Amino acid sequence: MHANVKxxxxxxxxxxxxxxxxxxxxxxLCLPFGLSEDDMGRLDNLIGGARKLKxxxxxxxxxxxxxxxxxxxxxxxxxxxxxxxxxxxxxxxxMAGEILGMDGIxxxxxTCNAVALEDSEVxxxxxxxxxxxxxxxRSLQRHLHKVMSREIVRDHGVMMLLGTxxxxxxxxxxxxxxSQRFTARGYSPTEFHLRMTREEIGSYLGLKLETVSRAFSRxxxxxxxxxxxxxxxxxxxxRLKTLLAPPDGRIR
Amino acid sequence: MHANVKxxxxxxxxxxxxxxxxxxxxxxLCLPFGLSEDDMGRLDNLIGGARKLKxxxxxxxxxxxxxxxxxxxxxxxxxxxxxxxxxxxxxxxxMAGEILGMDGIxxxxxTCNAVALEDSEVxxxxxxxxxxxxxxxRSLQRHLHKVMSREIVRDHGVMMLLGTxxxxxxxxxxxxxxSQRFTARGYSPTEFHLRMTREEIGSYLGLKLETVSRAFSRxxxxxxxxxxxxxxxxxxxxRLKTLLAPPDGRIR
DNA sequence: GTACCCCTTTGATCTGTGTCAATGCAACTT
DNA sequence: AAGTTGCATTGACACAGATCAAAGGGGTAC
Numbered sequence: 001m002h003a004n005v006k007x008x009x010x011x012x013x014x015x016x017x018x019x020x021x022x023x024x025x026x027x028x029l030c031l032p033f034g035l036s037e038d039d040m041g042r043l044d045n046l047i048g049g050a051r052k053l054k055x056x057x058x059x060x061x062x063x064x065x066x067x068x069x070x071x072x073x074x075x076x077x078x079x080x081x082x083x084x085x086x087x088x089x090x091x092x093x094x095m096a097g098e099i100l101g102m103d104g105i106x107x108x109x110x111t112c113n114a115v116a117l118e119d120s121e122v123x124x125x126x127x128x129x130x131x132x133x134x135x136x137x138r139s140l141q142r143h144l145h146k147v148m149s150r151e152i153v154r155d156h157g158v159m160m161l162l163g164t165x166x167x168x169x170x171x172x173x174x175x176x177x178x179s180q181r182f183t184a185r186g187y188s189p190t191e192f193h194l195r196m197t198r199e200e201i202g203s204y205l206g207l208k209l210e211t212v213s214r215a216f217s218r219x220x221x222x223x224x225x226x227x228x229x230x231x232x233x234x235x236x237x238x239r240l241k242t243l244l245a246p247p248d249g250r251i252r
Numbered sequence: 253m254h255a256n257v258k259x260x261x262x263x264x265x266x267x268x269x270x271x272x273x274x275x276x277x278x279x280x281l282c283l284p285f286g287l288s289e290d291d292m293g294r295l296d297n298l299i300g301g302a303r304k305l306k307x308x309x310x311x312x313x314x315x316x317x318x319x320x321x322x323x324x325x326x327x328x329x330x331x332x333x334x335x336x337x338x339x340x341x342x343x344x345x346x347m348a349g350e351i352l353g354m355d356g357i358x359x360x361x362x363t364c365n366a367v368a369l370e371d372s373e374v375x376x377x378x379x380x381x382x383x384x385x386x387x388x389x390r391s392l393q394r395h396l397h398k399v400m401s402r403e404i405v406r407d408h409g410v411m412m413l414l415g416t417x418x419x420x421x422x423x424x425x426x427x428x429x430x431s432q433r434f435t436a437r438g439y440s441p442t443e444f445h446l447r448m449t450r451e452e453i454g455s456y457l458g459l460k461l462e463t464v465s466r467a468f469s470r471x472x473x474x475x476x477x478x479x480x481x482x483x484x485x486x487x488x489x490x491r492l493k494t495l496l497a498p499p500d501g502r503i504r
Numbered sequence: 505g506t507a508c509c510c511c512t513t514t515g516a517t518c519t520g521t522g523t524c525a526a527t528g529c530a531a532c533t534t
Numbered sequence: 535a536a537g538t539t540g541c542a543t544t545g546a547c548a549c550a551g552a553t554c555a556a557a558g559g560g561g562t563a564c
Contacts, residue, residue, distance in 0.1 A: 081408050085497035089412040103408065105401035112408060131394065135387035148400045149357035155407035156333050156355065156364060160341040162414035163458035198542065206415035208522055213543055245337035450512065463551055465513055
């Protein structure tokens with residue numbers, strides 16, 4: 001691997017190469033959202049370049065010293081927490097344009113693991129430098145806060161899911177959420193490959209893998225989706241949505 | 253230590269009275285953590301005074317425009333999310349020194365409700381002004397970020413609880429968490445009043461109120477705690493802790 | 505001080521999801 | 535191309551927690 005220095009002589013594909021935010025088609029989803037071209041350049045200057053990860057590789061591990069947050073440039077990640085007593089909980093799945101690593105800010109040590117579920121690439125954003133810049137650029141500061149807050153709100157949604165929904169409701173919510181995020185990235189809302197295993201889905205949704213598998217099968221039997229291993233095609237989004245809203249407005 | 257400079261002609265109880273951060277015994281737990289006396293004064297200047305809430309009153313509601321975050325000065329709160337289809341999930345319980353309202357930063361509208369579970373008092377911290385000040389005071393900025401990140405990490409803990417634990421494990425974790433937080437505030441680690449109902453505990457833990465009640469009774473039968481309605485006394489913290497760590501290190 | 509209402513407790517039964525187990529499918533390795 | 539290995543599916547059964555129901559108990563409001 002030659003070029004990986006700061007000189008942008010060579011375009012996109014080269015490993016470690018830095019693609020400027022201004023040229024990145026994820027910028028509207030990502031940290032530079034709302035920045036002027038000028039400010040985007042300043043953000044670019046502190047971004048420590050990209051990092052490629054092979055499938056199965058850790059971006060960081062619980063216990064690692066926190067120095068940077070990461071923006072997913074391409075690929076797919078999961079984050080999970082594990083405790084001494086062997087519990088393992090997937091806390092999220094991250095795709096292009098989403099920010100990883102904010103769990104580490106609080107103690108300056110990462111509290112979860114981030115693993116690439118397919119060959120992936122991230123931008124490395126040194127946090128101290130980001131803080132310095134954000135204290136100069138009002139809109140960057142505000143957006144950073146929004147990104148962190150959005151993570152809190154997302155977590156509340158997961159708590160709702162885990163606390164109040166039944167297996168099929170959870171899976172429907174999960175599929176609809178993926179669908180919506182793929183849409184926002186210009187992919188098909190109805191057809192996609194799951195990058196994670198049934199077990200990882202189960203961990204995220206608080207279910208056993210068999211239950212996930214059975215729910216997929218039932219959805220398929222009912223003509224809601226078609227499943228072939230990791231390939232999913234959603235056939236009836238509206239009906240999938242009705243699964244989330246119990247007909248009687250039942251209070252659980 | 254009756255040194256109470258600034259205003260204190262009239263003591264604590266007066267409605268709307270502003271107690272300076274420097275005089276507040278929660279400062280080490282709260283937003284001003286780590287600030288110099290000077291910077292603490294600047295923070296004081298932007299804090300919009302205190303607000304008292306009667307038990308059962310809302311501090312804010314989902315849908316309210318976001319303007320401030322709040323520091324709990326005294327009392328006890330719950331936050332909950334509810335969806336159109338009638339699901340209701342308690343997302344947290346907040347006590348003195350903890351920060352409320354960060355859910356609203358992301359969309360500038362609150363996404364959950366915050367309710368006082370006893371007569372309470374909060375400091376009102378206008379967020380835009382806090383951002384301005386935090387861009388000038390490095391340690392304030394860093395601490396604000398830590399507080400937000402801590403909330404994310406806490407949420408991950410709840411996800412773990414909801415995703416992997418059984419009823420008694422959840423309740424044990426809940427009690428130990430309360431105990432630890434009371435301790436940090438100088439209260440007894442072993443004896444306290446629950447401010448919330450069994451139903452609210454259940455909602456937070458993803459259980460029905462009957463299950464919570466039964467688990468309390470079982471803990472009492474086993475000599476782990478003593479319960480009389482909302483009064484709890486923990487009798488055997490170590491054994492309560494062992495409930496969290498399945499003996500065989502079982503992987504669920 | 506008293507009465508009401510909400511909260512809590514406890515029991516009996518039901519059910520959704522977990523558990524255990526076996527088979528099937530597909531991708532990767534050599 | 536065949537063997538290996540991990541992942542997914544499906545079935546049978548068990549059980550934790552939900553649901554339904556009824557009876558106390560305590561705090562709050564008047």
